[in-house]
């Protein structure tokens with residue numbers, strides 16, 4: 001089944017929260033957090049992938065949401081805030097479709113994109129690497145209680161796939177985010193944490 005991308009709206013949040021539960025377990029973001037994100041369009045870009053429907057039919061139907069992703073973008077740097085595809089729809093190219101759309105927007109707004117991903121999430125790391133992200137740092141035991149490391153990945157707007165000159169800069173930017181330490185003790189989530197969350201994603 002084909003899916004199309006469109007901007008996320010608050011009407012999508014019930015569906016998003018169901019996907020959050022399926023994908024990120026104890027590390028789910030809350031509806032309030034998403035509302036806060038969606039209220040900041042100047043620096044945020046959230047998309048959903050929804051299954052194709054007939055012309056005019058079912059538009060905005062939350063039941064059709066099968067994936068989503070978000071970007072936080074400032075003039076100097078952007079961050080992939082989240083990316084998820086319904087378990088039963090993974091492996092169909094939806095994650096790549098969403099990521100490519102987020103990166104196109106990131107390239108319009110920022111010279112650099114950063115993200116964090118679980119060290120054991122090989123599928124996501126391969127997807128990011130295929131889009132020019134390179135690992136530039138590691139945050140030991142970032143995910144608790146599993147103690148899994150986070151890999152910080154960075155992509156430059158031009159030549160990001162092989163560039164290494166900005167690696168140190170990437171790490172120094174990424175470590176500004178201390179939110180990982182604030183996670184609930186039970187959090188085992190797999191989410192790419194936005195390195196800029198501390199300055200953009202306040203506590204709801």
Ligand SMILES: CC(C)(COP(=O)(O)OP(=O)(O)OC[C@H]1O[C@@H](n2cnc3c(N)ncnc32)[C@H](O)[C@@H]1OP(=O)(O)O)[C@@H](O)C(=O)NCCC(=O)NCCS
Pocket residue numbers: 023082083084085086089090091092093094095096097117121123124126127130190191192193
């Ligand atoms: C990571 C995720 C977003 C990828 O979305 P997706 O729709 O499954 O990915 P795609 O179908 O676009 O595939 C992207 C690449 O991953 C590969 N891939 C996807 N699922 C795979 C799997 N289960 N095993 C191995 N490779 C897989 C695809 O082959 C593709 O690689 P290719 O371009 O070399 O062919 C999705 O798996 C997901 O939501 N995972 C849970 C949440 C998560 O980990 N989010 C990302 C970190 S925050």
